[in-house]
Amino acid sequence: MMRIYVLLISLATLAIGLTIFVFVGDDKPIDEEAVDGVQAITLKNGMRVVVQENRRAPVVVTQIWYKVGGSYEHDGITGVSHVLEHMMFKGTEDYPAGKFSEIIAEHGGRENAFTSKDYTAYFQRISNEHLELCLSLEADRMRNLLLSDDEFIKEIEVVKEERRLRTDDKPTSLTYERFNAAAFANNPYRQPIIGWMEDLDTMTIDDLKEWYLTWYAPNNATLVVVGDVTAKEVFSLAKEYFGSLKPVELPQLKPRQEAKQYGIQRVEVKVPARVPFLVMGYKVPVLKSVDDKDEAYALELLNGLLDGGNSSRFSENLVRGSQIATSVSANYNLYALHDSLFTLSAIPANDVAIDKLKAAIIEQIEAIQDQPPTQAELERVKAQVVASSVYEQDSSFYQAMKIGILETVNLGWPAMNEYVDRINAVTAEQVRQVARKYFIEDHLTVAELIPQAINLQTPAAATVSAGGRHAQ
Amino acid sequence: MMRIYVLLISLATLAIGLTIFVFVGDDKPIDEEAVDGVQAITLKNGMRVVVQENRRAPVVVTQIWYKVGGSYEHDGITGVSHVLEHMMFKGTEDYPAGKFSEIIAEHGGRENAFTSKDYTAYFQRISNEHLELCLSLEADRMRNLLLSDDEFIKEIEVVKEERRLRTDDKPTSLTYERFNAAAFANNPYRQPIIGWMEDLDTMTIDDLKEWYLTWYAPNNATLVVVGDVTAKEVFSLAKEYFGSLKPVELPQLKPRQEAKQYGIQRVEVKVPARVPFLVMGYKVPVLKSVDDKDEAYALELLNGLLDGGNSSRFSENLVRGSQIATSVSANYNLYALHDSLFTLSAIPANDVAIDKLKAAIIEQIEAIQDQPPTQAELERVKAQVVASSVYEQDSSFYQAMKIGILETVNLGWPAMNEYVDRINAVTAEQVRQVARKYFIEDHLTVAELIPQAINLQTPAAATVSAGGRHAQ
Numbered sequence: 004m005m006r007i008y009v010l011l012i013s014l015a016t017l018a019i020g021l022t023i024f025v026f027v028g029d030d031k032p033i034d035e036e037a038v039d040g041v042q043a044i045t046l047k048n049g050m051r052v053v054v055q056e057n058r059r060a061p062v063v064v065t066q067i068w069y070k071v072g073g074s075y076e077h078d079g080i081t082g083v084s085h086v087l088e089h090m091m092f093k094g095t096e097d098y099p100a101g102k103f104s105e106i107i108a109e110h111g112g113r114e115n116a117f118t119s120k121d122y123t124a125y126f127q128r129i130s131n132e133h134l135e136l137c138l139s140l141e142a143d144r145m146r147n148l149l150l151s152d153d154e155f156i157k158e159i160e161v162v163k164e165e166r167r168l169r170t171d172d173k174p175t176s177l178t179y180e181r182f183n184a185a186a187f188a189n190n191p192y193r194q195p196i197i198g199w200m201e202d203l204d205t206m207t208i209d210d211l212k213e214w215y216l217t218w219y220a221p222n223n224a225t226l227v228v229v230g231d232v233t234a235k236e237v238f239s240l241a242k243e244y245f246g247s248l249k250p251v252e253l254p255q256l257k258p259r260q261e262a263k264q265y266g267i268q269r270v271e272v273k274v275p276a277r278v279p280f281l282v283m284g285y286k287v288p289v290l291k292s293v294d295d296k297d298e299a300y301a302l303e304l305l306n307g308l309l310d311g312g313n314s315s316r317f318s319e320n321l322v323r324g325s326q327i328a329t330s331v332s333a334n335y336n337l338y339a340l341h342d343s344l345f346t347l348s349a350i351p352a353n354d355v356a357i358d359k360l361k362a363a364i365i366e367q368i369e370a371i372q373d374q375p376p377t378q379a380e381l382e383r384v385k386a387q388v389v390a391s392s393v394y395e396q397d398s399s400f401y402q403a404m405k406i407g408i409l410e411t412v413n414l415g416w417p418a419m420n421e422y423v424d425r426i427n428a429v430t431a432e433q434v435r436q437v438a439r440k441y442f443i444e445d446h447l448t449v450a451e452l453i454p455q456a457i458n459l460q461t462p463a464a465a466t467v468s469a470g471g472r473h474a475q
Numbered sequence: 476m477m478r479i480y481v482l483l484i485s486l487a488t489l490a491i492g493l494t495i496f497v498f499v500g501d502d503k504p505i506d507e508e509a510v511d512g513v514q515a516i517t518l519k520n521g522m523r524v525v526v527q528e529n530r531r532a533p534v535v536v537t538q539i540w541y542k543v544g545g546s547y548e549h550d551g552i553t554g555v556s557h558v559l560e561h562m563m564f565k566g567t568e569d570y571p572a573g574k575f576s577e578i579i580a581e582h583g584g585r586e587n588a589f590t591s592k593d594y595t596a597y598f599q600r601i602s603n604e605h606l607e608l609c610l611s612l613e614a615d616r617m618r619n620l621l622l623s624d625d626e627f628i629k630e631i632e633v634v635k636e637e638r639r640l641r642t643d644d645k646p647t648s649l650t651y652e653r654f655n656a657a658a659f660a661n662n663p664y665r666q667p668i669i670g671w672m673e674d675l676d677t678m679t680i681d682d683l684k685e686w687y688l689t690w691y692a693p694n695n696a697t698l699v700v701v702g703d704v705t706a707k708e709v710f711s712l713a714k715e716y717f718g719s720l721k722p723v724e725l726p727q728l729k730p731r732q733e734a735k736q737y738g739i740q741r742v743e744v745k746v747p748a749r750v751p752f753l754v755m756g757y758k759v760p761v762l763k764s765v766d767d768k769d770e771a772y773a774l775e776l777l778n779g780l781l782d783g784g785n786s787s788r789f790s791e792n793l794v795r796g797s798q799i800a801t802s803v804s805a806n807y808n809l810y811a812l813h814d815s816l817f818t819l820s821a822i823p824a825n826d827v828a829i830d831k832l833k834a835a836i837i838e839q840i841e842a843i844q845d846q847p848p849t850q851a852e853l854e855r856v857k858a859q860v861v862a863s864s865v866y867e868q869d870s871s872f873y874q875a876m877k878i879g880i881l882e883t884v885n886l887g888w889p890a891m892n893e894y895v896d897r898i899n900a901v902t903a904e905q906v907r908q909v910a911r912k913y914f915i916e917d918h919l920t921v922a923e924l925i926p927q928a929i930n931l932q933t934p935a936a937a938t939v940s941a942g943g944r945h946a947q
Contacts, residue, residue, distance in 0.1 A: 077549035077550045077551055078549045078550050078661060078663065078729075078731060079549055079729030079731050080729065081661075177737070181660070181737065184660045184734075185657060185740060188653070188656045188671065189550060189553075189671045189673055189674070191550065199661045199734045200734065201661055201730070201731070201732035201733070201734055202661070202729070202731075204732075205729055205730050205732075257550075257551030257552065257674070257677055258673070258677050259550060259673070260673035260676075261673070262671045262672065262673055265653065265743070265744045265745050265746055266742065266743030266744050266745040266923075266925065267742075267743050268657060268740075268741070268742045268743070269740070269741040269742075270738065270739075270740045270741075271737070271738030271739050271740070271917075272737045272738050273737050273738040273917055445743075445745055451738075453738065
């Protein structure tokens, strides 16, 4: 799911327009309440069910979201959420290993799963007549997973192979991994979602069992259904299949707030590669953690201003303009669970020194700190940011993802309705102010990929396991 | 116990000469077996008891060592071992808060405790007639600690104040803390023993209770007694007071092996200070982890060669010679539980740029990589390293510490008997080889303290709490 994740991160947000809604909060854990566009209930056992009806095609997307992922882990067991995601396809008493996927395929559906920092999710896209099938299968594996040691011993090798392929043998990913580890002292985003290889090497089936029993429960899950169904029907089926599952006592998560950073941090990654790569990141708050929500939306807009298509500043000034870089991108995750990084990553153009590239990027940062954007630029960027979020509405899958993310990071799905208004309300001066407040050198981390000669004698990586599902 | 810890680290080792011994291993967990000089038994509940008789004065040192410390912790609960050490003085049913210390003082004894990366230990030094008193008190608090929320709420503030005083307001400590955090990706030594302030802020009495119940048990403890007592008497008292305590099932510790480092890492610490400070560290194995033990002893000797008194290379070439530095020290912990760092830390002489100092230190490293030490230098360094370990034998307290450390990191106390022979067997070429193998730039981390103007208007730190006990 690499592609989906990346896309999501870069588009980052979505609004569903002017729907009027009644939000049934978690503290009213019983009744159904219909709302326009999106409807949600909380079952008695604490499970959330959110439905968006969409009659365009006789298809339904079902997603089960668990509040667990890389940022819930701690040193020593990194990667356990993602390994568990793999194991979720390895069978229950009623449906042995592989059966789940086989049944969905037989019914013409597609299914997969993804693990991220703040969530693990499972999805099917299938003809709407088979909704019940999906829910019955998901309910079964929510509490009845076998977690056999035999399956684990095979699957952990699949995951290690995935790590080799996607991180260890991929210089830009490796650089990004080490950048994150260097940037944070205490914040859980320092850990790779796929896990340190050293932790994968020593992971046991008992780690998986503990993780599963701790986090996979109705009161830690959200069912999101988008498509050609009625909310009433979904609620009824959800009660039938999930209603009898017992809630568990969830552990109190440690906040893992980041320790104050007192100066720039730098890390070099010297591995065989052809092209250099630069990642820079400033520590920033997110919508969930920020005191003044306007700041989070201003950072979101700033992200669009620097890196939002061909007329963005990075593209215009660094890629097409000065031709210093082959590519430069900015990244800000408005909906992260913890404080995060505003990252700037770039590949220098041929023969451009990495220091020159770094200086050019800093120059762009300083420009926005010196001078707020003009009204014309601001309006253009707003239009683009809003448009790309509106385009996402065209996909049932992304609609469901947006709802799932917001529920899972405890912002609640109605937060998506604020997006357009909040973005439109950001002023040019607010954009400058967040750049001044957060883009300071003492809170910066810089990672550089310094390519080493590639030894062509090295044997190619082992073939990819066909069964490999993937995180990130 | 800051002083004791630092001293220990820098002296690092101790040998007890040519005693002949019979080691009662952990896999023969029952009977007493007398050995010359040191005698040890393992009680039926798994508790180790090690005694060294020493009749010089009618005094006894008792120490209880627990296999738990900073390196046993994970993100989110950093500092919990040290907070628990504080709480160990806050009362049981039989001896309420403060009573333990009061009783020891009334009997003319001294007592305290220290928490380190790989252990937590409690000690008394008292007239030998009061040995029984100490053991009865220690046995009581091993399983009967009250851990009241009221005491915790007060004590956590004492610990936070300790952190402010010893880390946050002490630029060199802060630099060292951030150096460690930057150096390691996955190894638990990246975490501060005192804990991140953010974790102390969110610690609860439940965290303490869990930690205490998990690790404070006879099968995770070693009693070390050195002084004017008979081993027979100690063994008998140990059985009487600790023999009835139930063992617990200890968790399997994750190895937390460090992820491979691919390039130099640098961190700047910019805080108000008067004097710059530089810390550099190379990743190295320790006696416990190394494949070839000779390498660990060669690193130990190299440590003495670079930084062992006035005729060491650092002193001769960088401090007295070129006068580039006010001080330069090397540090290697032979007896650490996990892979560690060989650190080089230095304060530049007035007006010497930190880059010049760094280059001069690297030059010293390169010199030893190019050219093995002469036989004369090697013999001189060996004599010094051995002598400083022999001097430690003069102190009952250090004897007990050496035994406690070796037992607690699972090397076993007899390892101390190898020390002198192993050091004497190191060759000049081995010293050069470990310098070549481990002192490579891609495995280096560098931290620099860059002093900022001191604002004299800042109010002084709050007064130290009188009750403050301390870690590290």
